Amino acid sequence: MKNLFKFIIGSVSLFFFSSVQADTIKWLHLTGESSPEYPNFVRAVEEFEAKTGHKVEMMYLENESFKAKLPTMLQSDDRPDIFNSWGGGVMYAQAEAGFLRDISDVITDEYLSTLSAAAANAFVYKGQRVGVPRNVSQVTWWYNKDLVNQAGVDVNGIKMWDDLLSAVKQIKSAGITPICIGGKDKWPVHFIWTHLHIRNGGESLFLESLENGGWDRPEYIKSGEQMLELVALEPFQDGWLSHTWPDQAGFFGDGKCAMAFMGNWMYPAQKSNSASGEGLGDDNMGIFSMPMTPGALGDSADTLGGINGWLVSKTAPDSAVEFLMHLVSADIQNEDAAKGAYLPVVKGADKSITNPLLAQVANNIGNSQYHQIFYDQFLGPDIGRVVNDVSTDLAAGIISAEEAAQLVQESWEFNQ
Amino acid sequence: MFSNFRSYYMYLFLFLLAGIIFIPLYVSIAGGFKTIGDLRTNSLGLPTEWIVSNYTSLLVDNKFWLFTWNSVLYAAGTTFLVILLASMTAFVFAHMKFIGSRFLFNYFILGLTFPFATAILPLFLRVRDLGLLGSVWAVILPQIAFGLAFAIILFRGFFRQMPSELFDAAFVDGCTYSQFYFRFTLPLSTPIIATVAVINLVGSWNNYLLPLIMINSESLYSWPLGIMVFRGEYITDWPKILAFVSLTLIPAVVFFLALQRFIVAGLTGGAVKE
């Protein structure tokens, strides 16, 4: 009935307005109204609607609901035209299943040349361009200067994994919770384990494992053992397994723990999730990279992070792509970068970053020869989630380092 | 004396138990009126300051009413169609002799042992391939299908107990089967219709898994989906979540107290009559 109605309306409007057909673009995003980039979302929509006469319908889902809902949503008529993506294997799976649209015919070379090439190419799969990048990110240790000083820890001295462990011990003995973590969501935990992978194994072993398996090799077992050393110190807040990522951000913003291992989106999130809405002051926060491990094959400049973007679904109209070109534009990205909302992908927009912490992150990514995308996204929906599961199991002390590595390998074999 | 002593302990026990049942409901409703700080330090007491905005902001929220309305739609559609289809089928089993009737009846009975979660993925594919995904039918049709078996059994049992004289007399008067069904069977079956209605209304109203998988657009969310999304957005802002919880709690309790007889008879009687 509803479809019939739509059909009639559609046919009628096609008949009358076939020259200026107005589309309704459904845009699914994960950005709450309190986020710093939200105002520019609204602005982009208003400008685009005024300019083209198309309509953009914004739909918001919270991070975890989004991940749960998207797979079924893409198969229904309610599928969004534009939606959030972290690239990598999850995106490949979506492309393989035929959910995504090749937008090469709409997007212009002139526009593409304004984007960082590495970021733009992250949304090309088997020669098809399926989306547009939005921002890059890096996962680092974040610390609360007051609390760290109170414990007498010098973070500049943290160069090796053991240094981090002693820092945690020192913070803990000062009666301060060393690390906040969102164990319920699992992915915040996997950052630690997989960043140790990046240190211990480096790019070459990652690519080798991706091709031929071997996720249970000694280098990766070593990451598990190192993680268990950390876990043995009981570094996380009480009840961490029932806390989500927004909890984690809120705790850090409220100064309830000294450190957190998180991507640079921590910067706005610790504000918006804190009790006061203010979070920690800029001068009370610092970051440092994951320390090196003994015998590491990776380089200390290697980074773990993301290249996020917007994917276009298979039935999206051309206007959806036009909207994206408007949304990810120099004008908007410069402004957002200045606000410290995220690290932009439009060339030159990083110069607008005023916040020293984010500038430092941008610098890290620029210096990195190997920027590994988050494992849980890069390894695809299945293996990626296994990595999240086993990381959390490791942190909960349920499995051994060998078992953890073994489980990932099994999942890899199962998916061959 | 001994008896009084014993009944003293019995009442103590019963009141204690009633307290354990009540406290979670009370703290939810009271919690919805508290500030987060009040909730943390004073979770059992009455609110030190009554914050009504958690409730009122929901009551003026169109989404809240939309989710409620959608749930009404799912429940009413499912219940009406289960009653109609199951009673028609049961009527055939109760009053008509035909080859294969026993086999067919057993075929339906089989449905009793199928928890619908087991076939949720093929069910999803079926609904998708029929192009129904994200429509009200994606929820209603599977709910009907899984409600039929039990309803048919209940209806058949009831129809069989109807006096056969009535049937014979009607036939002599030239009444057809379908006329008999509409004129006599249905009007005389209100008790069993009430039982089947209660089972399906409550089941559909509270259903979570099916809408979770079938419904994607917020405009069709049932209230359990809505409340879970709300929970996802407000995480630790418990007063807001508890206010939402309480707002769904109150109508359920009122509905239950008002129609207690029907509901208890429906939910337990339905089980016992099997």
Next chain:
Amino acid sequence: MQSPKFNALLSKYSTLVIFIIPALTIFTMFVVLPIIEAAYYSFYRWDGYGDPNKYVGLKNYKYLFKNKTFILSLKNNFYIIAISLFLQLPFALLVALMISDKIRGANFFRTVFFLPYILAEIVTGLIWAYIYDGNYGMVAAIWNFFGAEPPHMIAEKETAMIALYIVIFWKYFGIHMMIYIAGLQNISKEVLEAARVDGAGPVTTAWRIKIPIILPTIRLSVFLSILGALQLFDIIMPLTGGGPSNQTHSMVTYLYYFGVMRMKFGFGSAIGVVIFLICFTIALTYQRTLMRKD
């Protein structure tokens, strides 16, 4: 010319067909076929698009029974059944015996004890998620009041299952109590009167007369309790979501997280088939043996 008898037959069969076809079609399409399809898909690796073409034999089942989380979810289901049968049902029976007689306040207690059963599982889960919350919850508040470090009931792997049992107990003992009361009220007054004349006290009457008479009712509630436990899903989702680190999954939440959310139609179907076989076997043996007499 058609004979009246033929007309009557025609009318009978057309009614039969018209009355039975809609239910039969819906039932077959949405109940029977999906179960058969699940069995078929479970031998494939398939993302749900096109025809299933990657035949993997028993690989899905092998992976499943090697998977610790699935084994744990299976165990959890059976622990829940055990707790229901050995604690919840006897407790419900005890309460039913207390308030099935016309004692003062019987109706009040029945209403109150039955109340949790009519609440939605989602709401029940959310209420208890709040109660157990280690920072804001009621349990934490009580602990804080006594100056103790509050436990994070649903965050610790040792206590999360206990927390879940308590919720299940709280929510479901009322329905079983009500079923028993319905059975107890059907016992004829004469039997009870005779027992009273013989000088049997309340305990003896309950043990020797009431319980044996309502045994069929008890068997039924045991059956409902087992099948209910095997399908547990809605309460777990808002309460623990299967956490901490996959310690509190039931088979159905496992199916949701590992099959549905990852859109693994073959693997997910295999999980479904296992759940189905367990339910079916239990139902069948139960009906063939214990409930046959009833």
